[in-house]
Amino acid sequence: MTSKSFKLSRSSLSATSDASETQKPPLPPTVTFGRRTSSGRYVSYSRDDLDSELGSNDYMNYTVHLPPTPDNQPMDTTISQKVEEQYVSSSLFTGGFNSITRAHLMDKVTESEVNHPQMAGVKGSACGVPGCDSKVMSDERGVDILPCECDYKICRDCYIDAVKTGDGMCPGCKEPYKNTELDELAVDNGRPLPLPAPGGVSKMERRLSLMKSTKSALMRSQTGDFDHNRWLFETKGTYGYGNAIWPKEGNFGNAKDDDVVEPTELMGRPWRPLTRKLKIPAAILSPYRLIIFIRMVALVLFLHWRITHKNTDAIWLWGMSIVCEIWFAFSWLLDQLPKLCPINRSTDLNVLKEKFEMPTPDNPTGKSDLPGIDVFVSTADPEKEPPLVTANTILSILAADYPVEKLACYVSDDGGALLTFEAMAEAASFANVWVPFCRKHDIEPRNPESYFNLKRDPYKNKVKPDFVKDRRRLKREYDEFKVRINGLPDSIRRRSDAFHAREEIKAMKLQRQNRGDEPVEPIKVPKATWMADGSHWPGTWLNTSAEHLKGDHAGIIQVMLKPPSDEPLIGNADDAKLIDLTDVDIRLPLLVYVSREKRPGYDHNKKAGAMNALVRASAVMSNGPFILNLDCDHYIYNSKAMREGMCFMMDRGGDRLCYVQFPQRFEGIDPSDRYANHNTVFFDVNMRALDGLQGPVYVGTGCLFRRVALYGFDPPRAKEDHATFCSCCFGRNKKKHSNTSEENRALKMGDSDDEEMMNLSFFPKKFGNSSILIDSIPVAEFQGRPLADHPAVKNGRRPGALTIPRDPLEASIVAEAISVISCWYEDKTEWGQRVGWIYGSVTEDVVTGYRMHNRGWKSVYCVTKRDAFRGTAPINLTDRLHQVLRWATGSVEIFFSRNNAIMASPRMKFLQRIAYLNVGIYPFTSFFLIVYCFLPALSLFSGQFIVQTLNVTFLAYLLAITVTLCILAVLEIKWSGIELEEWWRNEQFWLIGGTSAHLAAVLQGLLKVVAGIEISFTLTSKSGGDDIDDEFADLYIVKWSSLMIPPITIMMVNLIAIAVGVSRTIYSTIPQWSRLLGGVFFSFWVLAHLYPFAKGLMGRRGRTPTIVFVWSGLIAIIISLLWVAINPPAGTDQIGGSFQFP
Secondary structure, three states, X not given: OOEEEEEEEOHHHXXXXXXXXXXXXXXXXXXXXXXXXXOOOEEEEEOOOOOOOXXXXXXXXXXXXXXXXXXXXXXXXXXXXXHHHHHXXXXXXXXXXXXXXXXXXOOOOOXXXXXXXXXXXXXXXXXXXXXXXXXXXXXXXXXXXXXXXXXXXXXXXXXXXXXXXXXXXXXXXXXXXXXXXXXXXXXXXXXXXXXXXXXXXXXXXXXXXXXXXXXXXHXXXXXXXXXXXXXXXXXXXXXXXXXXOOOOOOOOOOOOHHHOOOOHHXXXXXXXXXXXXXXXXXXXXXXXXXXXXXXXXXXXXXXXXXXXXXXXXXXXXHHHHHHHHHHHHHHHHHHHHHHOOOEEEEXXXXXXXXXXXXXXXXXXXXXXXXXXXXXXXXXOOOOOOOHHHHHHHHHXXXXXXXXXXXXXXXXXXXXXXXXXXXHHHHHHHHHHHHHHHHHHHOOOOOOHHHHHOXXXXXXXXXXXXXXXXXXXXXXXXXXXXXXXXXXXXXXXXXXXXXXXXXXXXXXXXXXXXXXXXXXXXXXXXXXXXXXXXXXXXXXXXXXXOOOOEOOEEOEEEEEEEOOOOOOOOEEOHHHOOOOOOEOOEOOOOEEEEEEOOEOOOOOOOHHHHHHHHHHHHHHHHOOOOEEEEEEOOOEEOOOOHHHHHHHHHOOOOHXXXXXXXXXXEEEOOOOOOOOOOOOHHHHHHHHHHHHOOOOOOXXXXXXXXXXXXXXXXXXXXXXXXXXXXXXXXXXXXXXXXXXXXXXXXXXXXXXXXXXXXXXXXXXXXXXXXXXXXXXXXXXXXXXXXXXXXXXXXXXXXXXXXXXXXXXXXXXXXXXXXXXXXXXXXXXXXXXXXXXXXXXXOOOHHHHHHHHHHHXXXXXXXXXXXXXXXXXXXXXXXXXXXXXXXXXXXHHHHHHOOOOOHXXXXXXXXXXXXXXXXXXXXXXXXXXXXXXXXXXXXXXXXXXXXXXXXXXXXXXXXXXXXXXXXXXXXXXXXXXXXXXXXXXXXXXXXXXXXXXXXXXXXXXXXXXXXXXXXXXOOOOOOOOOOOOOOOXXXXXXXXXXXXXXXXXXXXXXXHHXXXXXXXXXXXXOOOOOXXXXXXXXXXXXXXXXXXXXXXXXXXXXXXXXXXXXXXXHHHHHHHXXXXXXHHOOXXXXXXXXXXXXXX
16 A cells, blocks of 8 residues: 655745735645655656656756657557556545645555456556565556566556666566657657647637647558558648648648638538427417417506505505505516527437547548536535435446547535445446446436336347346346445444554554553544545544544545546457446446545535536546536436437537536426426426527536536627617627626637637636646637538537547646645635636526526527436425525525626526526515415405405406416416426415415525525435335425424414304304405415415324315314304304395
């Protein structure tokens, strides 16, 4: 067990005041590396010469790069890259503020045996050098890499020592190594710089299209020698460019950006779009818009009539009702106007495959030309977010149908728990068999828990004869995997107790040796949490200690699965251990565990801060131009979901899309959906309607982002204009708008040389002082462009530009990733302000999406035939109310912040602005809703009503408003595909939430704005109920919350008011039946909406259906009233004035 130390010192700490006075960007942290040689001597190196491990500083800033001309081809660095990546994947990197960055080489990451060659801690052969206990280098299949022909087994460190300090002699045969290309890796990671670009290419193309050159087998003849003629033909003789850009003949040095020649093959082939808009049929949409207009007119006339016809008998009742009705009309208008232009969309995966994964003149091998995707999974508390749920999500990501080499998964553990760490290691080990099984048999869904619990025939449409056998073996293996995951807490605790006892015994022995016969005092050894390899866990300990708390621990990065090879790794008979993997690609995507550094005194900004840390770490390590954000309980239900989202990003105009939002679908919801957990009205009505405007809002999970949009850049071809109603609705005046506020001003990423483009000198002030992170920004922008396969495609890239292998993952890269997840990195930068996820709100998702739309970006709503993602939702009443409370509180914060849509920029469309305005205003409806729910009871108590009498005019208006609302509901059901019951459940929970959680959210928001009292929220538990026999056990659990007080009061008051009103009317001399009917009707309207809330309060009652208690209460009230009517009190000879029973 060895470790590599990286000393990290921040020179700007001692000069904080000077830096603030001069307004200079903070100095980059100095990272040094050290390695212990076999002789025991420590050698220190800088970051620049880590790979070559040269100790001389004379050559640090003077390096000669030769272009890849026919006479100078780069040396193959396959062995050294494999060795370096294996070392990185077997090391646990830790570090942070004012601490040492260490690479701790781990013998194993979990107590169970791992056997996949990409996984950390994989077993291997022992090094043959005497006194060394390290493992031999291995390739993708786990086969030992033996650099000498004598097959002498040697580990990475001993190999480096032999090359550098042993004159390149093999310790076994004492002959010099024939291939010692490790030195070549020091020169820019083996990437030679190209020749200067011709003048006819734009600055962006010069900077980005030169990243790689087609120096693969295409440039070699059948004999293996370099093919000069083919090289000259393919590249047009432009050294260093490959075939990424084809200048016109004769205009090599004088052409302009528009003079790039289109390949004749592309011009002669019909262009096919990747996506299509499916408009709502006019037979549905036209009546829908007409009814909206009719209802608006009816509301105006009704309110005018109500204002002009006062109830002089109860002016107070009339006044309260008028105020509430005006607000309800305004709220309905805000909700309804953005629904005027709903659309549907469809994708064509066959066209995507044809364009990006089929042989073409630019991509003769048919290698995938799709851009990379970094998938983020966030978790914070393994007690409330069970590791088994997170592990299943990880497995569904690793098995997704996307090019393996283009996919990377990052798990953010904001709690720094060893339980989550080892659960991810177990998931990586199980992926060794699960992922090839999914690829072999085309399994859906690829979440093992959901797949093995399917209630349909699992053998349907499975044609391979060994499917039944493979499935049974995988089911048995998965059951064992669950046992290991569920047993991790006890295993970690027992292990830690055993190591702690050993440490106490060692300390006592040492004390006795030092003190001799003196009395020995009891020794208190800190009770640490120990990893499987017998070392301290650098994160949160079970028994908390200094620097090992949830808010105080070092940053941690562990590459669980190292980057896969660039070429497919097909299984063979030797790989068939559990199932036959012949002709199956057994590679696994990159999997990285990340726990950002936390220290006291720093605001870590909860989930938004964790996501920004992942953005920076992934930019340094893999730099996928697209980011998929998933919660730990949302897994990939459709393995082709990422391809569906990529259809929109890679289509014409896709470079202006900031994100593709997928709908949230949930499992484990009760069949009646009592509390509207599916939220189908929002996801299938509101979001589809917003898709017809500027795009749907970001809802926190299931969203595919464009990385540069998260960086705060403007969309391509963005122009400032004046904000007028006409320009927002019907057109835009293409005039410069110079006076732009700081909030609306974004970074420029123009696509012409006339504009100032991506001035890298200002980037440290915005993105921090990581040069690797800053250098990755233009690369991500270029790789995220759509294909320039049609003249109408603007700001595109050449086909075949992304078929080159990815950069190797080295120790210096991971050390830089540790630096960018440190707690101090965001100081004096714009992270969380204009870059990344936005801070300052508990609903950071809505604010982040709003900022992108505010810059002019568009978003798209992708509804797939098979649900893209599925997750869980709280079905318990209390948990559901707290979830709604969190959302509503975030909306109130948005309303009182500078993210209010009233202050939106001119780039946001008018109806989109209305939609965002409604997001911030809807919680305030709770005040008026609560008052209106008490009005029927007040009417019954007082004997008055909101109108003087129930005349025909009032009833006609009421009927028109109600009928138009019902017609709108039916038409929405038609064009959205939801069901009537789902619409009614949404209406019910709108009143339940409006009278409980929304009111509390407004009060908490006002407290934060006025008094500065911060609001803290707990995570929604993802665990099930205690009754394992009933999957809906949580539904019947009654947990008291103060949020329940207003709805309970409303129900009680209305029930009592009905009884009082009926009794008064029956026993009055002149009964006012019209006022009684009006009050009773609206009271029953309130009680009908609160019916699910009443069922939730009653619980299960010994498995007796709740409806029995409801009907029992109603029957008891009816019988009581009838008895009073039949046997009235003494002295009364009739009931209800002139009314008598026959």
